[in-house]
Amino acid sequence: MERTKYNTKNELSQTQNKKRKRKKYPNVFFKKEITAVFENIEEPKIMIASFLTFFCALRMSEMCKLKWKDIDLENKRLKVVDGKNHKDGYIPISSVCIPILNKWRMMNPNEEYFLPSEGNYEYHFKQSSLLKAFKKALAKAGLDIPTEKNVDGNQQHQYKFHTLRHSRCTHLLSNGVPIQKVQYFMRHDDINTTMTYTWILNIELNQMVEEVDQTPIYQEILPENNTTKLIQQKTVQPIIRQIHNDPLEIAKRRLAFGEISSREFKKIVGILQTPMSV
Numbered sequence: 001m002e003r004t005k006y007n008t009k010n011e012l013s014q015t016q017n018k019k020r021k022r023k024k025y026p027n028v029f030f031k032k033e034i035t036a037v038f039e040n041i042e043e044p045k046i047m048i049a050s051f052l053t054f055f056c057a058l059r060m061s062e063m064c065k066l067k068w069k070d071i072d073l074e075n076k077r078l079k080v081v082d083g084k085n086h087k088d089g090y091i092p093i094s095s096v097c098i099p100i101l102n103k104w105r106m107m108n109p110n111e112e113y114f115l116p117s118e119g120n121y122e123y124h125f126k127q128s129s130l131l132k133a134f135k136k137a138l139a140k141a142g143l144d145i146p147t148e149k150n151v152d153g154n155q156q157h158q159y160k161f162h163t164l165r166h167s168r169c170t171h172l173l174s175n176g177v178p179i180q181k182v183q184y185f186m187r188h189d190d191i192n193t194t195m196t197y198t199w200i201l202n203i204e205l206n207q208m209v210e211e212v213d214q215t216p217i218y219q220e221i222l223p224e225n226n227t228t229k230l231i232q233q234k235t236v237q238p239i240i241r242q243i244h245n246d247p248l249e250i251a252k253r254r255l256a257f258g259e260i261s262s263r264e265f266k267k268i269v270g271i272l273q274t275p276m277s278v
Contacts, residue, residue: 179194
């Protein structure tokens with residue numbers, strides 16, 4: 001009995017380790033998603049915080065601790081004080097932001113913090129309050145999408161406030177900004193961190209697919225006239241029927257979705273490859 005408990009615990013530990021080692025890519029907002037989020041933010045303070053966070057690729061803690069004395073609207077830059085790993089840094093502010101920031105300053109002429117707290121103006125806005133309000137906007141936009149649970153059993157979601165920072169990095173790279181400059185802007189210590197975002201929107205791969213699919217052979221298969229009907233009748237449906245009727249394909253799909261183990265898959269393959277006696 002003790003041995004069984006040990007093995008079960010050991011197997012769980014191995015599963016958790018595999019999840020930790022799995023290569024993860026950050027989720028990002030594309031145009032459709034980020035538009036939906038901003039349209040569903042109701043409070044001006046949350047709107048201005050999300051707006052500046054995106055354009056300056058700030059972390060939530062950096063946004064909440066930001067002071068007006070560290071924002072230079074004339075020279076279009078802001079200073080991050082005691083950011084990640086206790087580092088300071090300067091970030092350029094886009095000209096798009098300047099008129100909006102000027103109006104926000106006029107609305108808050110005497111506050112020390114860019115996001116003053118609701119009750120006590122000597123302290124900054126709490127991260128928990130900012131996160132709660134942003135999650136509310138995500139839910140209204142239909143983007144409060146649960147994913148997996150972390151090692152502590154807490155439910156994770158596809159999008160969060162930090163996704164604004166991820167999205168800015170992807171936005172810069174997709175518009176041709178050299179990766180070294182994006183690394184400097186994002187304040188990444190390692191360029192490999194920045195390179196992670198190149199796989200989210202790989203323009204070269206998109207161009208490769210487009211060039212291949214424009215070759216004459218595909219033009220013959222998919223003529224302009226009655227394209228949709230042709231795809232359904234001659235391409236998609238036969239493939240779907242073949243996959244659904246082929247036991248090996250079914251086993252492959254079940255293996256890919258984790259419904260069966262590799263040992264069970266090999267057993268099925270062995271049975272299918274064994275000649276049937278007449």
